[in-house]
Each structure stands twice: as structure tokens, then as C-alpha cells.
Amino acid sequence: MGLSLLALAACNNQAQKEEKSDQKTTIAMETGQDPHSYAKADALVKHLNWDASVDFDSKTITASAQWDIEVKEGAEAIYFDIYDLDIQKVTVDGVESDYQLGEFDHHLGQGLRIPVNANSKKVSISYRTGDDARALQWLDAEQTAGKENPFLFTQSQAILARSWVPTQDSPGVRFTYKAKVKVPSHMLALMSASNPQSRNEKGEYEFEMPQAIPSYLLALAVGDVYFEAISERTGVYAEANLLDTSAYEFADLEKMVQAAEELYGPYAWGRYDLIVLPPSFPFGGMENPRLTFATPTILAGDRSLVSLVAHELAHSWSGNLVTNATWDDFWLNEGFTVYFEHRIMEAVYGREYSEMLASLTRAGLQEAAADMLKEMPNDTKLKLDLEGRNPDDGVTSIPYDKGYFFLRLIEETVGRDRFDEFLKNYFQGHKFEVMTTEEFLDYLKANLLSDEEFQQIRVKEWIYEIGIPDNLPEVKSDRFAKVDAALENFMQNGALPAKEQSDAWTTHEWLHFINSIPADISIEQLSELDEAYQLSASGNSEISAAWFQPTIAAGYEAVYPKVESFLTSVGRRKFLTPTYKALLEAGKEQMAQDIYAKARPNYHAVSRETLDALLNFSE
Numbered sequence: 001m002g003l004s005l006l007a008l009a010a011c012n013n014q015a016q017k018e019e020k021s022d023q024k025t026t027i028a029m030e031t032g033q034d035p036h037s038y039a040k041a042d043a044l045v046k047h048l049n050w051d052a053s054v055d056f057d058s059k060t061i062t063a064s065a066q067w068d069i070e071v072k073e074g075a076e077a078i079y080f081d082i083y084d085l086d087i088q089k090v091t092v093d094g095v096e097s098d099y100q101l102g103e104f105d106h107h108l109g110q111g112l113r114i115p116v117n118a119n120s121k122k123v124s125i126s127y128r129t130g131d132d133a134r135a136l137q138w139l140d141a142e143q144t145a146g147k148e149n150p151f152l153f154t155q156s157q158a159i160l161a162r163s164w165v166p167t168q169d170s171p172g173v174r175f176t177y178k179a180k181v182k183v184p185s186h187m188l189a190l191m192s193a194s195n196p197q198s199r200n201e202k203g204e205y206e207f208e209m210p211q212a213i214p215s216y217l218l219a220l221a222v223g224d225v226y227f228e229a230i231s232e233r234t235g236v237y238a239e240a241n242l243l244d245t246s247a248y249e250f251a252d253l254e255k256m257v258q259a260a261e262e263l264y265g266p267y268a269w270g271r272y273d274l275i276v277l278p279p280s281f282p283f284g285g286m287e288n289p290r291l292t293f294a295t296p297t298i299l300a301g302d303r304s305l306v307s308l309v310a311h312e313l314a315h316s317w318s319g320n321l322v323t324n325a326t327w328d329d330f331w332l333n334e335g336f337t338v339y340f341e342h343r344i345m346e347a348v349y350g351r352e353y354s355e356m357l358a359s360l361t362r363a364g365l366q367e368a369a370a371d372m373l374k375e376m377p378n379d380t381k382l383k384l385d386l387e388g389r390n391p392d393d394g395v396t397s398i399p400y401d402k403g404y405f406f407l408r409l410i411e412e413t414v415g416r417d418r419f420d421e422f423l424k425n426y427f428q429g430h431k432f433e434v435m436t437t438e439e440f441l442d443y444l445k446a447n448l449l450s451d452e453e454f455q456q457i458r459v460k461e462w463i464y465e466i467g468i469p470d471n472l473p474e475v476k477s478d479r480f481a482k483v484d485a486a487l488e489n490f491m492q493n494g495a496l497p498a499k500e501q502s503d504a505w506t507t508h509e510w511l512h513f514i515n516s517i518p519a520d521i522s523i524e525q526l527s528e529l530d531e532a533y534q535l536s537a538s539g540n541s542e543i544s545a546a547w548f549q550p551t552i553a554a555g556y557e558a559v560y561p562k563v564e565s566f567l568t569s570v571g572r573r574k575f576l577t578p579t580y581k582a583l584l585e586a587g588k589e590q591m592a593q594d595i596y597a598k599a600r601p602n603y604h605a606v607s608r609e610t611l612d613a614l615l616n617f618s619e
């Protein structure tokens with residue numbers, strides 16, 4: 001529970017603003033249970049009718065958001081979250097209404113207060129998005145794969161939905177929605193809802209999401225994309241020249257959905273489709289219901305990076321069905337999803353394969369936690385405290401991977417049968433509900449763990465204390481042990497891994513090999529590896545990003561052109577941050593700044609926010 005009181009100057013709609021300009025009232029706008037939303041529990045939204053027109057020339061969306069609301073006796077106003085929206089008109093039950101805006105906060109935007117009472121049923125807000133609409137990325141044609149048409153996509157998580165829809169932007173508030181969206185006639189519009197599979201001449205599309213979702217799952221993509229079915233209920237959208245590649249890469253989609261259903265119960269959302277976005281998309285994927293948004297950097301050509309799809313699919317249960325109540329409880333979304341992702345990968349590709357993934361996860365977690373303990377130790381707790389901060393600060397490997405290993409420890413302690421039964425009941429028993437860390441712990445005690453088991457696992461230490469407890473589960477991978485031996489042989493004796501051995505390596509074995517390269521490797525040795533295995537030329541984004549680490553650190557100049565072309569063409573933050581950091585740590589500050597100046601216009605606001613801070617950039 002957090003209260004951040006803001007004293008606010010009331011700023012009414014245009015006519016009244018002039019009328020009252022000399023008698024400014026001050027209203028207090030405070031946040032409710034969720035420190036990242038101005039919404040209050042006594043007046044909540046239930047359903048949205050969104051009517052919008054997308055204009056690529058002015059890079060704005062003009063829309064009206066008509067909300068069905070429920071107001072408790074005694075409540076005097078309903079509060080919405082907005083960020084850089086130009087509010088044109090507000091009506092309550094069809095009658096034009098007064099409204100007040102709160103003071104602007106860099107993270108939260110503004111509160112929008114609309115007077116209502118217990119009899120009020122509908123609030124309608126007409127508005128236009130601003131230049132600083134942080135969820136939206138408007139791409140010019142040359143930033144797309146086809147290079148002929150522009151593209152628009154949204155990224156609403158964590159609190160960016162408010163920059164394109166006035167909403168109660170808390171994961172704890174759910175609503176259903178319908179939408180009508182007008183776009184240029186040669187383009188297709190898609191949402192986190194029922195979706196068209198082909199264009200219509202007018203460029204007018206209708207959508208429906210009959211299951212209640214929180215606003216961070218509101219999503220829109222508009223582009224020159226086409227659909228290809230993979231199975232009856234799954235398929236992929238992509239630009240024409242990426243469509244076949246994408247359909248090949250995601251051929252196992254149906255198998256994954258079936259594996260997930262067998263584990264934790266029926267898929268609740270109807271269709272499961274995926275859209276491949278342009279490379280500036282800031283994340284690997286976003287679990288928008290019915291339509292996962294994905295980066296094209298997972299198109300490796302050999303299906304080796306599809307664990308990301310398993311991850312987004314798993315969110316259909318963990319996160320989308322049972323949702324973290326606030327961003328402080330983010331591990332409930334992500335830790336469960338990483339656990340579930342590994343189980344899907346195990347079911348579809350076998351334990352040996354999924355243990356390679358778990359081993360990479362473990363190594364990455366230990367490295368990240370060691371760094372974070374120096375700079376921001378409190379963020380290594382599973383239960384976060386993000387009040388007054390950007391909730392995006394909580395997106396580290398802690399909620400994901402420490403969360404995963406905490407759940408894996410529970411599984412290993414109680415046995416898989418008991419844990420699976422528990423998880424299935426947890427998802428089915430709390431669907432379309434929100435969950436706090438504390439409610440989950442109560443549920444865990446009441447339905448799974450004995451007092452002894454609870455103590456043995458050291459549950460409280462995992463959740464509320466910094467660092468990684470020393471009962472972190474071990475992961476054994478025989479395949480990685482062979483890679484270790486090959487690397488050792490190279491470093492000690494100069495013998496390159498035999499061709500028949502390295503040819504059989506998967507992406508994961510290569511990642512383990514590269515990540516294990518010792519800091520004292522010489523430029524000659526790096527060059528030898530590069531010549532033998534063409535690592536600088538790799539078309540696999542994970543391998544490229546991993547390879548940048550030892551090579552930049554060693555000052556291996558042959559990799560610089562690839563670093564520059566990668567950073568200027570890819571916008572996925574997971575790759576950008578460590579690569580820029582490596583440049584800074586290697587004393588290549590100027591090179592980092594030069595590349596960033598060129599690349600920044602191609603990055604989404606989410607990536608820019610992180611990198612501006614890292615590179616001390618100001619506009």
C-alpha cells in the first residue's frame with residue numbers, strides 16, 4: 001500500500017479553464033493500493049468501447065474511449081491515468097462534464113478526475129495522443145522489413161497504456177473491450193483481441209476481447225502484414241517477406257499449446273497467434289492475449305530460439321490469467337512464466353534440451369545478481385519496492401530467474417507430482433484474478449507446504465531478502481560438460497573443438513561456450529575462433545550478442561563493424577544494454593556515443609529510457 005500525495009492545480013476543459021483562470025482550485029490526487037496508478041477502488045471501469053483512427057502522417061491516434069463504470073455509494077469521482085493525452089471532451093452518461101487534471105509526473109503522467117456518483121454508468125473521453133506517447137512506436141517504411149509502408153505498434157507494459165488510452169492503468173483493474181479502428185486501406189490492424197486474417201477495402205476493423213484483462217495487455221499493431229495458419233487455432237502474422245520464414249520457425253506452436261494444456265489446464269483465450277514485428281521492438285516478446293508480439297531476432301532459421309514463444313505462451317496462464325496485483329509482485333508473473341516455459345520446452349524437446357536452457361538461466365542469474373548486489377541490492381529481492389520509481393526498473397533477471405529457481409526448489413522439495421497438482425489448482429482457482437505475494441504465500445502454506453517444508457526451503461529468505469540463497473538448485477548438463485572440456489582443451493593446448501563436435505552444437509552449446517570464455521583470452525585466440533566458426537558473421541542474434549562480450553572486452557577490432565550494424569538495426573533492450581555496457585567498460589565511450597546517436601531514433605521509448613541513463617544522454 002503506498003500513498004503519494006500530489007497537490008494539484010485543477011485544470012478544466014478549455015472553456016472552463018478560461019472562465020476560471022483566476023480562481024485556481026487545488027485538488028489532492030493520491031494513488032490507491034497500486035503506487036503506479038491514480039485509480040481508486042470505489043469507482044472502477046468494467047468495459048471499454050474504443051473508437052479510433054490511426055493517422056501515420058501526423059503520427060497520432062484520435063479516439064474516443066467510452067467506459068462502462070461501477071461507482072460505489074459515497075464516491076464523488078472516478079480517476080483515470082493519462083500520459084501526454086490531449087483531452088478534448090468528457091461526457092458522463094451523455095452529458096458534457098467538467099474534469100480536472102493532476103500535475104504531471106515523469107513516470108505516472110497525470111491523474112484525470114471526473115466527477116461521478118453511484119448512479120453514473122458511462123464515461124466517455126475524446127482525445128488525441130501526444131508526441132510523447134511512450135507506448136507507441138511509429139516506424140517509417142525504411143525501418144520495416146518490406147521498406148514500403150510504415151508500421152505502428154504499442155508496448156503497454158508496465159504503465160504505458162495510459163499514453164494511448166485514458167485508463168485505470170493498474171494490473172489490479174480488469175475490463176473487457178470492443179474496438180473499432182480505422183487505418184490506411186492497404187494496412188492490417190491487429191489487437192489483443194479477436195483479429196481479422198485479411199484486409200478489408202476500407203481499412204476499418206472491429207475487435208472484441210470478451211475476457212477481462214488489465215490495461216497493460218491492451219495492444220495494437222498496424223502494418224503491411226499477412227496471416228499464415230499453423231494449426232486450426234494458431235498462426236502467424238508477418239510482413240510478406242518474413243511470412244514463410246516465420247511460419248517455418250514457429251511450426252511447433254500447436255505442440256507447445258498442447259503441452260501447456262496438459263500441464264496446467266485448458267488454454268482460456270480462444271486463438272493463439274503471433275505477430276513478428278520490426279526489429280526495433282524493445283522486448284523479446286510481449287504476451288498480449290490472443291496475439292503475442294515478437295521480435296524478429298528470434299528468427300534464427302533453425303527454430304533454436306523458440307523458447308521465447310514458450311515463454312509468451314506460458315503467460316496465457318501466469319500473468320494473463322492470474323495477474324500480479326502491483327508491479328512489486330512482478331515475480332508472480334515472470335517467475336511462474338519462466339518455470340512454465342522450461343516445462344513446455346521439456347515436454348516438447350526433452351529434458352536434456354531444457355536443462356541446457358536452465359543452465360544458461362542459472363549462470364545468467366548469478367552474474368546479474370552479483371552485479372546488482374553492488375549497485376542496487378534491494379532489487380535482488382523477489383518482492384520489490386518500486387514506489388516512486390519507474391516500474392520498468394523491476395525488469396531484471398530477479399523476478400524472472402530467481403523466481404524460476406525458487407519455484408524449481410519447491411518442485412524439487414515436494415516432488416513434481418505434488419507441485420504440478422498444486423500449480424494446476426492455483427491457475428484454475430484464481431483465473432481472471434489478481435494475486436499479491438502475501439496472498440500467494442498464504443495459499444502456498446494452506447495448499448502445498450508443511451511448516452517443515454516451508455522452513456527447509458527458506459521461503460521468507462527467497463522472497464524478502466537480498467541476493468541468491470545458497471540452496472539455489474543445481475543444474476547438471478552433460479552436453480555443457482563436453483563444451484567445457486572442449487573450451488579447456490582450446491585454452492590449454494590450442495586445439496580447436498573438432499568439426500564433427502562443433503557442427504553438432506546447438507545455439508545453446510555455442511552460447512555456453514562463448515559465455516565461458518575466460519577474461520584472459522588473447523586477441524589471437526579470439527581471431528582463431530572467429531575464423532574457424534565465423535562467429536562475428538553469425539546471423540543468430542543471441543550468439544552475436546554473446547560474442548560481443550569477450551571480443552569487446554579484449555579490444556578485438558574485427559568485431560566493431562558487426563557491433564555497429566547490430567546496434568543500429570536491432571532495438572531489443574536485452575541485447576542493447578550489455579553491449580553498450582561492454583563498450584563503456586572497455587573504454588570505448590566515444591564509439592558507444594557515436595553509435596547511440598545514430599541508433600537512438602530507431603529505439604522504442606522503453607529502450608531509450610534505459611540507454612539514456614546508461615549513456616548520460618539528454619536531448
Ligand SMILES: [Zn+2]
Binds near residue numbers: 315
Ligand atoms: Zn514474461
